[in-house]
Amino acid sequence: MSDDTRGEKRLLGILDGFIESKVLLTAFQLDLFTAAREPIARADLIARLRLPERSGAILLDACLALDLLEERDGGLRTPAALAPFLLKGEDQPFRATTYLIDYYAEVYKALVDMRELVMTDGASSTFKLRDYFKDDVAEVDPTVAAEYSRYMDATIASIVEVVLESFSFADRRHLLDLCGGTGAFCTAVARVHPHLRAGFIDVPACVAIGCQRLAADPELAARVTAIAGDVFTAPLPRDADVITLCRAAMDWADDRILGLYRRVYEALPPGGCFLVVERMLPERFAPEAKPIYLRGVYFLAKSTSTRLRTPAQHVALLEAAGFPEAELVVPPRDPHQYLRGFRVMIARKR
Numbered sequence: 001m002s003d004d005t006r007g008e009k010r011l012l013g014i015l016d017g018f019i020e021s022k023v024l025l026t027a028f029q030l031d032l033f034t035a036a037r038e039p040i041a042r043a044d045l046i047a048r049l050r051l052p053e054r055s056g057a058i059l060l061d062a063c064l065a066l067d068l069l070e071e072r073d074g075g076l077r078t079p080a081a082l083a084p085f086l087l088k089g090e091d092q093p094f095r096a097t098t099y100l101i102d103y104y105a106e107v108y109k110a111l112v113d114m115r116e117l118v119m120t121d122g123a124s125s126t127f128k129l130r131d132y133f134k135d136d137v138a139e140v141d142p143t144v145a146a147e148y149s150r151y152m153d154a155t156i157a158s159i160v161e162v163v164l165e166s167f168s169f170a171d172r173r174h175l176l177d178l179c180g181g182t183g184a185f186c187t188a189v190a191r192v193h194p195h196l197r198a199g200f201i202d203v204p205a206c207v208a209i210g211c212q213r214l215a216a217d218p219e220l221a222a223r224v225t226a227i228a229g230d231v232f233t234a235p236l237p238r239d240a241d242v243i244t245l246c247r248a249a250m251d252w253a254d255d256r257i258l259g260l261y262r263r264v265y266e267a268l269p270p271g272g273c274f275l276v277v278e279r280m281l282p283e284r285f286a287p288e289a290k291p292i293y294l295r296g297v298y299f300l301a302k303s304t305s306t307r308l309r310t311p312a313q314h315v316a317l318l319e320a321a322g323f324p325e326a327e328l329v330v331p332p333r334d335p336h337q338y339l340r341g342f343r344v345m346i347a348r349k350r
Helices: 003-029 043-048 053-065 098-110 114-119 142-154 154-166 184-192 206-216 254-267 287-302 313-318
Strands: 068-073 075-077 173-180 197-202 223-230 242-246 273-279 325-329 343-350
Touching: 003 053, 003 098, 003 273, 043 053, 043 075, 075 254, 075 343, 098 142, 098 184, 114 223, 114 287, 142 154, 142 206, 142 343, 154 184, 154 313, 154 343, 173 184, 184 197, 184 223, 197 273, 206 223, 242 254, 254 273, 254 313, 273 313, 313 325
Parallel strands: 173 197, 173 242, 197 223, 242 273
Antiparallel strands: 068 075, 273 343, 325 343
């Protein structure tokens, strides 16, 4: 195969990527996969979805080509391996991947004019699906907070496992988790370490959900403090000897994060530790980090500040905040199979 042929094939494959995504999103929105939960004849499936014959046939053929459907027992069926993520209904448990299918449908609308997004550094984005960031944290809609929290909480368990393998809380007395959502991270750590007092701070709408959960566990509630407020302005407890920031540093620009890191440094006692748990970019371009680089494109639609950083960039911010040293820990495994690159940065106050 000539270089020209390989190059052309590569470009055409990238162009087809848009079509592949749209096929998945459209079929999901039409609830095609639930309709094909059991084998169903092609004509019956088109009729059930009330689709014109021509366009319905085009969509079904595309789904078959992408292995989103399979032909079994004389009919079409949603493959068993995909069914847990594609079927809808009250009998289906919440799954992060399923949530992201609808989420990305909205992201892609905002990415239609990506040139304008790049030129305006994201300011032209129309994406408002999860309008979670407010100047006044009390204005966050409880419904938005609940939906956002379901996704975040569904992905936290595997992250906690990796953090516990990367850092020992055995000699710590009090954990404070910043941007802690419903408290899922800090309560998970507290369950593993019964000696540990813990607390989390986030917007009131998320903290309210966490308080409801704590009320059902009196032993844990006695050790965990829920703080409703803004991490950039609310007073931080001065007796926490380990403070964590998990999956949140990426949401703000350097000036905001530097200010937060300084607040953390001031709040920690001598010997205290600050853990930044985050996906981090490689120091040098690495082809295997492709999913992380493409995630950055989504950030263009999300906000004007969201960005992933390299470990060196985190170290520079931590040192500017006053921390004399920071240690990068590469966990023994990634918490997620697809979006990898999670790292634990440990900064210590002398």
